[in-house]
Amino acid sequence: PKASKAKIVHLEPLRSQRVRVFGWVHRLRVQKGLIFIVLRDGTGYLQAVLTGTATQTYEALTLGLESTVELVGTLQVVPEGKTAPGGHELAVDYWRLIGGSPGGEDAFSTRVNEHSDPSIQADLRHLVIRALSVKLTPLTTSWRSRPPCLVQTQVEGGATLFKLDYYGQPAFLTQSSQLYLETCLPSLGDVFCVQESFRAENSHTRRHLSEYTHMEAELAFIDFNDLMTHIETIICETVDILLANPATAALIKQLNPTFAAPSRPFLRMSYEDAIVWLTEHGIKRPAEDADEKPILDENGQVLMVDHVVGDDIAEAAERQMTDIIGKPMFLYGFPAELKAFYMKKMPAKDGKTFTESCDLLMPNVGEIVGGSMRIEDMDELVAAYKREGIPVEPYYWFTDQRKYGTCAHGGYGMGIERFLAWLANRYTVRECSLYPRWPGRATP
Numbered sequence: 001p002k003a004s005k006a007k008i009v010h011l012e013p014l015r016s017q018r019v020r021v022f023g024w025v026h027r028l029r030v031q032k033g034l035i036f037i038v039l040r041d042g043t044g045y046l047q048a049v050l051t052g053t054a055t056q057t058y059e060a061l062t063l064g065l066e067s068t069v070e071l072v073g074t075l076q077v078v079p080e081g082k083t084a085p086g087g088h089e090l091a092v093d094y095w096r097l098i099g100g101s102p103g104g105e106d107a108f109s110t111r112v113n114e115h116s117d118p119s120i121q122a123d124l125r126h127l128v129i130r131a132l133s134v135k136l137t138p139l140t141t142s143w144r145s146r147p148p149c150l151v152q153t154q155v156e157g158g159a160t161l162f163k164l165d166y167y168g169q170p171a172f173l174t175q176s177s178q179l180y181l182e183t184c185l186p187s188l189g190d191v192f193c194v195q196e197s198f199r200a201e202n203s204h205t206r207r208h209l210s211e212y213t214h215m216e217a218e219l220a221f222i223d224f225n226d227l228m229t230h231i232e233t234i235i236c237e238t239v240d241i242l243l244a245n246p247a248t249a250a251l252i253k254q255l256n257p258t259f260a261a262p263s264r265p266f267l268r269m270s271y272e273d274a275i276v277w278l279t280e281h282g283i284k285r286p287a288e289d290a291d292e293k294p295i296l297d298e299n300g301q302v303l304m305v306d307h308v309v310g311d312d313i314a315e316a317a318e319r320q321m322t323d324i325i326g327k328p329m330f331l332y333g334f335p336a337e338l339k340a341f342y343m344k345k346m347p348a349k350d351g352k353t354f355t356e357s358c359d360l361l362m363p364n365v366g367e368i369v370g371g372s373m374r375i376e377d378m379d380e381l382v383a384a385y386k387r388e389g390i391p392v393e394p395y396y397w398f399t400d401q402r403k404y405g406t407c408a409h410g411g412y413g414m415g416i417e418r419f420l421a422w423l424a425n426r427y428t429v430r431e432c433s434l435y436p437r438w439p440g441r442a443t444p
């Protein structure tokens with residue numbers, strides 16, 4: 001029988017059925033040809049038993065703490081007198097190692113424990129939170145503990161970082177909480193946060209703030225299609241909730257009388273198709289010289305040229321496109337060289353590399369969400385740092401995410417002010433911020 005994919009916390013109604021679960025090996029015991037695993041996915045713990053030939057494979061013999069696995073089997077109630085988390089146990093009939101965890105035994109049972117040196121515990125906080133796992137959940141959800149604003153790593157490129165002196169060390173105001181959210185997947189499961197992000201972008205546009213409210217989420221064991229469907233669901237369900245509430249529905253009606261909930265599924269257009277679409281619709285971009293200075297024509301006007309594959313689709317072109325199409329749309333599959341270092345690549349095509357990335361574009365605003373799948377492989381990530389000129393050392397905690405039980409994962413960030421500008425039909429995001437900050441403006 002087909003096995004349904006479920007998070008551990010949702011297993012109870014699936015007792016005696018065949019289920020498929022994904023997670024990290026929290027505990028491991030080998031006994032008389034049986035392998036007992038306590039699996040952790042951030043929502044809970046599940047006891048699983050491997051029997052027979054499944055225990056004799058190379059993967060089984062080398063399985064270690066904090067490896068990631070897929071387990072499929074029948075969920076059985078534990079017999080009277082025995083205990084297991086949730087009162088059930090998974091009798092595994094198929095399993096697969098997703099990411100190994102070399103050195104996991106040493107890292108997690110020796111270095112990360114309450115007896116280790118406090119400075120080691122502080123350095124390894126990203127591993128300590130795995131051990132705390134579900135004990136953290138009430139803490140993080142009840143008073144909304146959040147990723148830090150003061151950081152020493154970039155996310156979206158060095159050019160837009162606000163740098164500061166941190167007790168004599170270089171530090172930045174965070175551009176995005178993404179890297180931290182990724183490290184929370186093994187302890188908290190799928191996560192989101194609402195946190196400030198800061199961008200030193202010297203662009204005076206309708207949609208750029210220097211400080212904005214960023215709603216970000218990260219999801220484990222998903223694929224690119226799941227990610228886009230998830231973003232679409234979040235947007236549509238949020239709109240439904242706002243329209244179902246008489247007070248917010250009246251406010252939206254007043255601010256944006258023609259607003260209608262978008263219909264699903266959203267249009268999905270690949271970056272390459274968008275280049276063709278722009279050319280067909282006569283939407284051009286300013287020509288630039290090697291120093292990124294605009295090239296002028298014989299009349300002293302900026303020379304406009306067609307887009308070709310490899311070009312950035314800048315704000316002006318993006319806005320013309322969304323205004324013509326007139327409904328939410330995903331643009332996906334941007335070229336790797338235009339995108340951030342951490343993005344997962346699609347298989348190369350005619351020598352070009354595109355990424356599993358997507359922007360959600362809305363009429364009147366353009367991009368309100370940016371998301372992607374992330375590089376899973378440690379060596380590939382280290383090569384990506386190098387290519388981007390990023391020093392490897394400050395990212396050790398982010399790299400460790402791939403070292404100890406990696407997994408397919410992805411996420412996204414939504415600018416709340418941009419979402420509001422779309423919803424309330426505001427000309428600029430500055431109207432959607434209490435005290436907006438833009439280049440040159442930090443008062444009052």
Ligand code: 4AD
Nearest residue numbers: 176178199208209212216368369370411412413415
């Ligand atoms: O596309 P961005 O730069 O993506 C990230 O930061 C990812 N690390 C997010 C993630 O995957 N967790 O930013 C995400 C969104 C944009 O789509 C936009 O809505 C908003 O953040 N945003 C801004 N809003 C206002 N002013 C700015 N300067 C913004 N820059 C980005």
Ligand code: MG
Nearest residue numbers: 359367369370
């Ligand atoms: Mg973006």
